[in-house]
Amino acid sequence: MAVYTEISDEALRAYLSDYSLGELVAFRGIAEGVENSNYALKTTTGDYILTLYEKRVDPAELPWFLGLMRHLAAHGLSCPQPVAARDGEALRELCGRPAAICTFLPGVWPRRVRQGHCGPLGAALAELHAAGTGFTAERPNSLGPQSWAPLLDRCRAGGDAVQPGLIAELDGQLEGILRAWPRDLPRGQIHADLFPDNVFFLDDAGGAPRVSGLIDFYFACTDFLAYDLAICLNAWCFEPDFSFNITKARAMIHAYQSLRPLTEAELAALPVLCRGAAMRFLLTRLFDWTHTPAGAMVTRKDPLEYLKRLRFHAAAQDIHAYGL
Ligand SMILES: Nc1ncnc2c1ncn2[C@@H]1O[C@H](COP(=O)(O)OP(=O)(O)O)[C@@H](O)[C@H]1O
């Protein structure tokens, strides 16, 4: 459950009075998600999503995020569209938080990832990267390699209570990742959080899953394109027992490469990019695990799920471990 900021019926009606979205019919806090407070809105003109941005979103960066979403949609990607109020502004404030209303996307995110999801996801990622070209404003990755040592430092006090020896292991892993981190790979606008809960599917006429929408662009940034693929390999290609599903990985990478072939340098860097992607999500989960305020309506995610991924990638000798 991720609702950090509660809104009253009266506050919401006052907020909506600035929009031409009709009358409020119903609204409800959305159980899913981790970072922000999301509400499903139904008005007399349709369904919308109201997001109140919380701690990890810098308000000064919201114009970049919303501008990227507009650009991607204008270039054919199915992603939420910010809705402007009558004064032309989409970014506003509600209950003391930055807030925006976006269009509601059809589809369901896969609670159980099947191989049939991974090819369409790989193609959708490549389409996202292609649609992002031409959006020239850059946003540095605030959770990139430069952030991992400071984030680990903020986890030192509580880390070993999660698992004895965890901090020492992460110190060693991080040193190896940073030493091997690539310097010069193709860059562009990346999603940087394309987990299953941020990808909607509908079945096509033949019953096969097709991507119907991508959401949650609030970690998007300008970084290595192949790093976005690494994030997806971690999020989509490990089984519940934490085994790596090479068939899913091969399907995802093949579909991605059918639209944007990876360079030799990207292929060679894939294991360390996957290690870094695992480290990034392990650290944010570990921080949240030890810092989430009591009573916050959020389902914390287990950092140790990413320790197993980190160990897999550390042991991967080359791209053959990924089905290539
Ligand atoms: N544009 C949208 N259309 C339909 N459902 C959405 C949309 N945006 C968010 N949701 C719903 O809200 C949930 C949480 O959204 P998400 O952006 O993942 O939260 P967070 O901002 O915490 O990362 C999603 O899993 C989905 O169920």
Ligand SMILES: N[C@@H](CCOP(=O)(O)O)C(=O)O
């Ligand atoms: N995807 C991250 C947590 C952020 O989740 P979101 O719902 O805010 O996109 C993770 O799994 O650690």
